[in-house]
Amino acid sequence: MERLPFGIKRVDDALGGGIDRETIALIAGRSGSGKTILASQWAAEGVRSGDSIIYISTTFTEKSCRTYIGEMKFMKELYDRVNWRFVRIDARYFLPMTREKIRDSSLKTIGMPLEKVDRLIFDTITDLDKALHDPVLFRTALRYFAELCHENGITAIFVEEAPMVSEWSETKNLAETIIFTDILRVPEGYARGLRILKKYRHSHPLGYIPFEITESGIETKEGWLVRKDYEFVYKK
Numbered sequence: 001m002e003r004l005p006f007g008i009k010r011v012d013d014a015l016g017g018g019i020d021r022e023t024i025a026l027i028a029g030r031s032g033s034g035k036t037i038l039a040s041q042w043a044a045e046g047v048r049s050g051d052s053i054i055y056i057s058t059t060f061t062e063k064s065c066r067t068y069i070g071e072m073k074f075m076k077e078l079y080d081r082v083n084w085r086f087v088r089i090d091a092r093y094f095l096p097m098t099r100e101k102i103r104d105s106s107l108k109t110i111g112m113p114l115e116k117v118d119r120l121i122f123d124t125i126t127d128l129d130k131a132l133h134d135p136v137l138f139r140t141a142l143r144y145f146a147e148l149c150h151e152n153g154i155t156a157i158f159v160e161e162a163p164m165v166s167e168w169s170e171t172k173n174l175a176e177t178i179i180f181t182d183i184l185r186v187p188e189g190y191a192r193g194l195r196i197l198k199k200y201r202h203s204h205p206l207g208y209i210p211f212e213i214t215e216s217g218i219e220t221k222e223g224w225l226v227r228k229d230y231e232f233v234y235k236k
C-alpha cells in the first residue's frame with residue numbers, strides 16, 4: 001500500500017511511512033497544539049509529490065493563512081500550489097442532510113471535479129460539529145463526506161479540536177490513522193508531544209514523541225515523553 005509521508009522523519013517512521021493512500025486520517029488535539037502545522041506539512045509534501053491538494057480551512061482568512069502558513073519554510077515555493085479554500089460553515093449548507101446535499105456543497109467548496117483531487121484536508125471538522133449542533137447529524141455528514149472521499153480515491157485528513165464537542169466522535173471510527181497532538185505538563189513547565197493512537201496494518205509506538213514548532217514547522221526531538229506515575233503495574 002502506498003504511504004503518504006509528512007516529511008517529518010520520526011513521525012513517518014512511526015506510521016510505517018505515512019498515511020495510507022485512499023484512507024482517512026484524523027489529527028486531533030487542543031488549540032495551539034500543532035494540528036494545522038502538521039496537516040500543512042503533509043499538504044506541502046503532497047505538492048512536492050505532484051498530488052493535487054485541497055485544503056479546506058474553517059478558521060483562516062486568505063490573509064491570515066498566507067502570512068502564517070505561507071511564511072513557514074516548508075511551504076516556500078509551494079504555498080500557491082495548494083488549493084486553499086476558506087469557508088465559514090453554516091448548517092444550511094448541509095440541511096436537509098442527504099448524500100446529494102453533502103455532495104453538492106462539497107463540490108461547490110472544492111471547486112474542481114472530485115476525481116481530480118488526490119488529497120483533501122478539512123481543518124477543522126469541529127466547526128461542522130458546532131454548526132450542526134447535533135451528534136447524529138454530524139456523524140451522518142462525516143460519513144457521507146468520507147464516502148465521497150472513498151468513491152473518488154481521495155486521501156483525507158480531518159482535523160478535530162479536542163476535547164471533542166461530541167466526545168470522541170465518529171471520526172475515530174472512520175479514520176484508519178489517528179494522531180493526537182498535545183501540550184504536556186512536565187517538571188520544567190510544558191512540552192509538546194504527539195502520539196499515534198491508531199494505524200491500521202502497522203504496529204506503532206504508543207509513547208508521546210516530543211517536538212518543537214519553529215518557522216521550519218514541526219521538529220521532533222529524541223526520546224519519549226512518558227508519565228512519571230502509573231495507574232497500572234505488572235504483577236506476577
Ligand SMILES: Nc1ncnc2c1ncn2[C@@H]1O[C@H](COP(=O)(O)OP(=O)(O)O)[C@@H](O)[C@H]1O
Binds near residue numbers: 030031034037038
Ligand atoms: N514561526 C513559529 N515559530 C515558533 N512557534 C510557532 C511558529 N508558528 C507557530 N508556532 C507555534 O505553533 C502553535 C500553533 O500551531 P497550530 O498548528 O496552528 O495549532 P492548532 O493545533 O491550533 O492548529 C502556536 O501556538 C505557536 O506556539
Ligand SMILES: [Mg+2]
Binds near residue numbers: 035036037059
Ligand atoms: Mg489550527
